[in-house]
Amino acid sequence: MPTDLAKTITYLALHLTIGFSVAYALTGSVALAGGIAIIEPCINAVAFFFHEKAWRRVGERRLMNAAT
Numbered sequence: 001m002p003t004d005l006a007k008t009i010t011y012l013a014l015h016l017t018i019g020f021s022v023a024y025a026l027t028g029s030v031a032l033a034g035g036i037a038i039i040e041p042c043i044n045a046v047a048f049f050f051h052e053k054a055w056r057r058v059g060e061r062r063l064m065n066a067a068t
Contacts, residue, residue, distance in 0.1 A: 004052050008049045012042070015040075015041035020033050023036040
């Protein structure tokens with residue numbers, strides 16, 4: 001499994017747990033907390049995956065520029 005994907009999956013699990021806990025503490029509703037916990041971290045995980053890919057490209061460009 002590629003490192004970027006593994007990091008994304010573990011980050012998602014952590015974020016889901018935190019999101020649900022905070023939402024439940026604020027609302028007292030399992031259903032509402034579950035909805036919040038699913039939607040926000042899933043979107044955030046996709047953003048994180050592409051964020052990592054973009055930073056990897058930055059690193060690759062820096063290496064290419066340093067080599068020339």
